[in-house]
Amino acid sequence: MRIKFIPLFFLIIFLAIFFVFYKGLQISNIYTPKDNYEKNIPSFNTKIFGTDNKINSEKIFKDEKYYLLNIWASWCVPCRDEHPFLINLSTYKNIEIIGLNYKDDNYNAQKFLKEFNSPYELILFDVDGTIAIEWGAYGVPESFLIYNNKIIKKIIGPLDKNSLDEIKRIIK
């Protein structure tokens, strides 16, 4: 009996391995890190751009309204590319665009806005870049879509037509 048991044993083991590999083939192996969706927004205190007044973040973001926090700087070239999309988005009533001016020079930033118009309802000042870090930003430009004090979408890099359409679909 023993001699018949061993081949059967091998057969089953290897068939099981075969099955696992076969299943494994059909699983996509492209690793996607979990996005920080639905993460609470960090609270912070900062200066309002162009003034000396400070404001707390809790006063800016209200419940049941969409906000787009856009991190930008006058020295950032891709920010110029995404600017028309922001202007376009600013015409929508149900979203407020908040700018976070990142490691910028006041004069240059003013000039930038004069030249391209400002899509922002409010601009915050992030002199040393710490607020951007708290938000978990990778670089400039970057945008966060916020609803009910939660980040529901994050767009790394400049906005384009696709991401703009997606935002419009969400806020509809």
Added chain:
Amino acid sequence: MASLIGSYSLIFGLFFSIFIIFFSIKNFNNSKIFDKRILYFIFLQFFFVVLSFFGLILSFINSDFSNETVFNHSHTTKPIFYKISGTWGNHEGSLLLWLFVLTLFIFLFILRSKEQEKKYRILTLLFQQIIIVGFFVFLIKTSNPFNYIFPVPDEGLGLNPILQDPALAIHPPILYLGYVGTSIIFSSTLAATSLNYISKDWATHIKKWVLISWIFLTIGILLGSIWAYYELGWGGFWFWDPVENVSLMPWLALTMLLHCILVLEKKLALTSWVIVLSISTFTLSMCGTFLVRSGILNSVHTFANDPERGLYILIFLFCLIFLSIFIFLFFHKDNNRIYQSFFWLSKETSILVNNWFMLYFLSVILIGTVYPIFLEVLSSQKISVGPPFYNKLIIPFLIPFLFAMAIGPNLKWVKSEFQNKLKLLIFFIISLLLSLLILKNLRVNFLLNTILVTSAFYLFFITLRDFFVKKFRNLSQNLAHFGFSLLILSILFNNIFSTEIITNLRIGEIFESKKFKIVFENIEQKDKQNYKSITGKFNIENLNGDIEILNPELRVYNQPNIVTSEADIKTNLLEDKFMTMNLVQNQDYFNIRYQIKPFMVWIWISVLLISFAGLISLFKKR
């Protein structure tokens, strides 16, 4: 034109398999002598595969973009050297290389085995033909390197820049000679098992083939490791990446096999070990091909993510596994029972002990590599197994392994006793004192590191002494073990004493540490044939005022558009100075990594010594 010839050659090659199989079966029973025609057919098959291979190389040289493989992996601005190496730097081409090595080895085998029995030669040929046909069909059906595209594109997509490196250009052919070379061991072991042909003479005969594969595999792994060190710019040489693991596993199996065959040659023992190891070596190679090529693991070697290809290799692999298990279980007659009567202190026992250790290392690596796949399939959890797992499970067991490696070769066959107990003890004390002296200031893991270094030193001194005592009588074994002790010592010192500095620097800035200071002098831009180069100039100033200049480089390739970081490495016999520079997006500073890695070059040298030892054994006259 070249593509067309290549394409037809493949089909001709497959046809010759039919002839070979037909004539072999006829010849197997009918006559006493080996049919000469079979040899001609094998040669013709090999010739057509070579022709097809050259056809592909020629298409790459001529940048013939009507060929899909060339279009996907080449570009007109690529230097000619990398156009050629691009031939095997992709899925289709590398499978053609597989086929090339398969046919080359069986041709050489039939040529060089005239003194062996006819039935055994023919059966080996038949088993090898099963593999060859499998790969022919795989190549032609799912990954034909000669697919035609119309309209013909003007320009190709280019070779991945990190593959454009001299070490990596020759790494695949060398590695394949070892990797695929194990097929001949597999076929001949199956043949010998089914014919009950295993004997001491057979061991002597197959040992050569094991050695050839082993040497090439060793050098192939070394080249891959050198490439990772110089090109990937992480400053390491071994990352326990699944792809590295699948090359290390057959190497371990092959090393075990080599030692078992030595026992078989001397004592006609361990036949089961030899058979199982021969089968598993090739199976592990195939399994490696499956893992990295099917896209089930994600890595640089995953050329194509096509489940159909993966499925084909998988089915083929398991057919071979079932075939070999069947042969092993039903044909193998273990009629020597010497195995049980091994005396506890003898050369064969120590070989067996170390084989068990290597089997343990192999299992650890195998589990670490495939367990994530199993876990994902069975519970859809994703985990990644990294260096800490392997280090924790493997390193402690290296200690007894190294001691056995030192003592084993000095024991006698059958029954032995410790000679010169005093000397063994003195060497141990010397090693212990030396490692205590070297590591006395070490804070972390003092105990483990001391014991490890002691055991490595022990092997080092014992083998060094053996050179003189044995007067080069068993040079290959002695050299290989000596090389291994050197390898472990260099890896240990490299790990324990390396320093690393990661910092951001602007041009003109200075980084100062206790022992040296780094001055970022300037950067320089240049346009090269297919990339733009940005070279930084850094002065490293020692305490005593010595200045060394390092020039790490960033390459911005035009096709495909990828930035690679070229480390600048200053090597001398004692240490490597290693620097890489990386762009930080939208910032005016660069991320600088500076490492001092002691004894780096000795890692390469010791592996070369080990493979050289194999070479000596191959050419040794008995």
